[in-house]
Amino acid sequence: MQMVDFEFRKELIKEDFSLNYCYQCGTCSSSCPVALVTKGEYNPRKIIEQSLLGLKDMLLKDQKPNVWLCCTCQMCVEECPQNVFLTEIFEKIKNKIVLLGEPYPETFKTQAKSVIENGLAIPLTQPIIRRRDQLGLPSVESANIKELKKLLDATDFGKKIKILEDNE
Ligand code: SF4
Numbered sequence: 001m002q003m004v005d006f007e008f009r010k011e012l013i014k015e016d017f018s019l020n021y022c023y024q025c026g027t028c029s030s031s032c033p034v035a036l037v038t039k040g041e042y043n044p045r046k047i048i049e050q051s052l053l054g055l056k057d058m059l060l061k062d063q064k065p066n067v068w069l070c071c072t073c074q075m076c077v078e079e080c081p082q083n084v085f086l087t088e089i090f091e092k093i094k095n096k097i098v099l100l101g102e103p104y105p106e107t108f109k110t111q112a113k114s115v116i117e118n119g120l121a122i123p124l125t126q127p128i129i130r131r132r133d134q135l136g137l138p139s140v141e142s143a144n145i146k147e148l149k150k151l152l153d154a155t156d157f158g159k160k161i162k163i164l165e166d167n168e
């Protein structure tokens with residue numbers, strides 16, 4: 001049985017007060033493309049409900065619904081009548097999962113390593129560059145890796161990823 005964790009609830013509300021405004025109308029879930037594709041298995045309203053109830057284990061350990069399935073399309077944020085910043089709240093939950101060393105999808109680790117190495121979550125490949133050219137999009141400037149490394153070191157980014165690797 002999941003117990004309500006009032007401290008965890010308070011922590012989440014403190015990090016994003018908009019959580020407090022949710023009245024569980026379900027508009028977010030009905031506008032969510034991932035909810036549609038997964039036939040409701042992924043359900044943003046439920047993640048918000050669990051957050052309001054402080055169901056820490058459900059959110060961080062069981063990950064049901066799995067917050068990593070959110071593709072951050074922002075449809076729910078646009079449609080929410082209460083202006084709840086769902087994606088910001090999900091971001092906070094994801095950070096907590098990583099810091100706790102709980103498992104999360106491999107693809108996010110690959111992207112994090114790519115940011116450290118290339119300054120981009122998805123490295124530019126020739127096909128991407130060609131496609132951008134075809135679409136008339138501007139070329140992507142390469143990041144200043146030296147500056148970026150300084151910032152990542154200052155925020156312990158690499159160390160945090162390593163913590164996770166140690167627990168794998
Ligand atoms: S749309 Fe907004 S108010 Fe309605 S359930 Fe979702 S987060 Fe809550």
Ligand code: SF4
Pocket residue numbers: 028031032033034035044069070071072073074075076077086087
């Ligand atoms: S941002 Fe995430 S939760 Fe919101 S509609 Fe898009 S996929 Fe669904």
